[in-house]
Amino acid sequence: MLDRFFRIRARGSTPAREAAAGAATFLTMAYIIFVNPGVLSAAGMDPGAVITATILASALGTLLAGLWANVPFAMAPGMGLNAFFAYSLVIGQGVSWQTALGVVFVSGIVFLVLTLLGIRRHIIAAIPGEFRLAIAAGIGLFIAFIGLQNLGLVQASEATLVTLGPLGRPVVLGLAGLLVITVLEIRRIPGSILAGILVTTVLAVLLGEVAPPQALVSRPPSLEPVLFRMDLAAAVKWGMWGAIFSFMFVDLFDSVGTIVACSYEAGRVGEDGSIADIDRILEADAVATVAGAILGTSTTTTYIESGAGIAQGGRTGLASVVTALLFLLALFFTPVIGMVPGFATAPALIVVGVSMFRNVSRIAWDRFESAVPAFLAIILMPLTYSISMGLAFGFTAHVLASVAAGRARDVHPLMWGIAAFSVLDIVLASALK
Numbered sequence: 001m002l003d004r005f006f007r008i009r010a011r012g013s014t015p016a017r018e019a020a021a022g023a024a025t026f027l028t029m030a031y032i033i034f035v036n037p038g039v040l041s042a043a044g045m046d047p048g049a050v051i052t053a054t055i056l057a058s059a060l061g062t063l064l065a066g067l068w069a070n071v072p073f074a075m076a077p078g079m080g081l082n083a084f085f086a087y088s089l090v091i092g093q094g095v096s097w098q099t100a101l102g103v104v105f106v107s108g109i110v111f112l113v114l115t116l117l118g119i120r121r122h123i124i125a126a127i128p129g130e131f132r133l134a135i136a137a138g139i140g141l142f143i144a145f146i147g148l149q150n151l152g153l154v155q156a157s158e159a160t161l162v163t164l165g166p167l168g169r170p171v172v173l174g175l176a177g178l179l180v181i182t183v184l185e186i187r188r189i190p191g192s193i194l195a196g197i198l199v200t201t202v203l204a205v206l207l208g209e210v211a212p213p214q215a216l217v218s219r220p221p222s223l224e225p226v227l228f229r230m231d232l233a234a235a236v237k238w239g240m241w242g243a244i245f246s247f248m249f250v251d252l253f254d255s256v257g258t259i260v261a262c263s264y265e266a267g268r269v270g271e272d273g274s275i276a277d278i279d280r281i282l283e284a285d286a287v288a289t290v291a292g293a294i295l296g297t298s299t300t301t302t303y304i305e306s307g308a309g310i311a312q313g314g315r316t317g318l319a320s321v322v323t324a325l326l327f328l329l330a331l332f333f334t335p336v337i338g339m340v341p342g343f344a345t346a347p348a349l350i351v352v353g354v355s356m357f358r359n360v361s362r363i364a365w366d367r368f369e370s371a372v373p374a375f376l377a378i379i380l381m382p383l384t385y386s387i388s389m390g391l392a393f394g395f396t397a398h399v400l401a402s403v404a405a406g407r408a409r410d411v412h413p414l415m416w417g418i419a420a421f422s423v424l425d426i427v428l429a430s431a432l433k
Contacts, residue, residue: 006070006316011267013315018072021314022322025074027191029305032058032076033330033337034197035345038150039082040298043090043097048221051334053296056223059327061288061300066320069280072309073262074323075288078301079352080139080387081250083146085298088386089243095234100243101226101293102235107247108289108299114248115282123252126414130363131398134374137360138381138390139250144353145382151175151346169209170343173200178347185351190308193348200344213335220331221338226296242425246388251299255285258302265310304355369405373397392422 003009008018037050054077061075089100114123148154151174157163165171177200184192204210234240259281263269268276285302292300309319330337360378364370377394381387399419402411 002318006318008316008318011315013313015318017313018316018318019322021072021309021312021319023309023326024190024312025072025303025306025309025314025319026323026326027194028308029074029076029303030191030326030330031193031197031345031348032079032303033327034340035079035348036077036082036297037337038340038342038345039086039146039349040097043086043100045097045296046221046225048334048338049223049225049227049296051337052220052223052331053226053292055220055327055331057288057292057295057297057300059324060291060295061284062320062324062327064284064288065281065302066317066324068284069277070317071263071268071277071281072266072314072316072319073259073281073306074303074309074320075285075300076303077292077297078251078299078303079349080143080356081247081299081301082297083139083143083349084246084250084387087142087146088388092385093243095240095243096231098229098231099234099240100298101296102230102232103240103243104247104299105230105232105290105293106235107244107251108286108293110244111248111251111289112283112286115279115286123414126412126418127249128370128398130370131373131377131394133359133362134377134394135250135391137357137363137374138378138394139387140353140356140358141378142353142381142385142387142390143356144350147346147349147353150342150349152343169207170204170341173203173207173209174343174346176200176203177344178350181347181351193351196347196351197340197344200347201340204341204344205339210339210341213339215335217332218335221334223296228294229296230293242388242392242421245421246391247299249391250387251285251289251301255282255301258304258306259285262302262304262306262310265307266315369401369407372401388425392425395419395422396426 002015008015033051033054036054037047040050041047058076065071065073065075085100085104089095089103090097152165152168152171154162155165177196180199181192181196184195201210205212259278288300309323363374373394376397377390380393381390384390396419399411399415402408
């Protein structure tokens with residue numbers, strides 16, 4: 001029955017290999033269970049409830065990928081998207097987390113409609129490839145900056161805005177975790193981020209920086225503090241549409257880039273470059289975002305860590321089903337998850353930032369019409385503490401630079417509309433200061 005539903009033998013795999021692949025994917029991305037509650041709690045959300053929401057959203061999205069699209073892809077609240085939610089929207093713009101959840105919900109609905117209408121592909125085609133790389137690099141730099149702050153290595157300064165923080169025990173422990181992750185990554189050992197978090201937490205317990213959990217297993221924390229807490233009325237106000245489209249753009253490039261990369265690894269790309277079941281994968285991604293907002297977490301997206309399971313031989317949705325079941329099992333270990341300190345998860349943010357930034361070399365820095373828009377997008381995300389502002393300035397600069405270079409006709413028609421919307425977003429954001 002499993003073979004008939006998932007077409008396991010037809011794709012050259014076995015149930016045992018799929019199970020091993022699902023476990024490998026889970027181990028490489030389980031860090032999100034620890035990191036996401038830490039990020040969203042900065043926005044004022046209940047950490048325990050967010051742990052449950054994170055696990056359920058991850059399990060649901062991954063099950064959709066496995067059962068609906070039959071691909072070995074896993075989903076969870078996206079890194080970068082959660083930072084945008086907490087630090088740009090809630091802390092940076094003073095929006096309530098309830099309204100931010102509403103923004104995520106609306107962006108997911110818009111995303112789903114665009115997917116069903118086939119417009120999503122046209123939007124992707126409108127954005128130059130180099131600018132997509134800049135978006136990923138800017139978000140990576142922003143995430144790493146947040147990680148350095150959470151670690152305590154970088155602190156606020158009245159004289160210079162930021163400065164080096166004191167090297168106390170938590171900072172040293174966090175740097176030790178960063179070293180563990182780096183060494184394991186260099187040696188290409190799976191689960192490096194999770195290992196770094198666990199090593200740092202164990203050392204913190206042994207040194208008395210963190211109290212050990214009262215129990216290893218317990219009932220999952222209640223979802224009630226965040227379940228159905230979206231403020232949709234506030235989310236659809238004109239001032240929020242810039243944030244809605246920013247979520248949509250970031251998720252668009254994040255998910256599509258990951259899907260393309262993992263599809264090549266899984267042998268799901270045809271000779272003409274088409275990706276098998278791409279529409280179902282995109283639909284699952286959009287539905288997972290909507291469901292995640294209802295549960296009480298930021299945008300859910302496809303994870304590049306799915307590649308770990310694919311490398312283990314995963315070729316079907318059965319691998320995703322195994323990953324989802326392991327997420328659900330983690331629900332009962334929340335005492336251990338809840339004790340992990342912020343300085344233990346900070347190295348994960350830094351390493352994810354490094355991973356997102358590494359393709360910046362593929363941008364043509366020797367051409368100003370490419371370099372200026374890319375640089376503005378990258379540098380303004382951390383400096384304005386807003387992914388949406390980085391995008392807005394980058395989109396606007398891209399159109400202006402193309403006109404200055406005499407290549408106005410090369411600008412996709414959709415980009416003119418995106419740039420106009422970006423200018424309006426910048427003006428409105430400045431007026432509200």
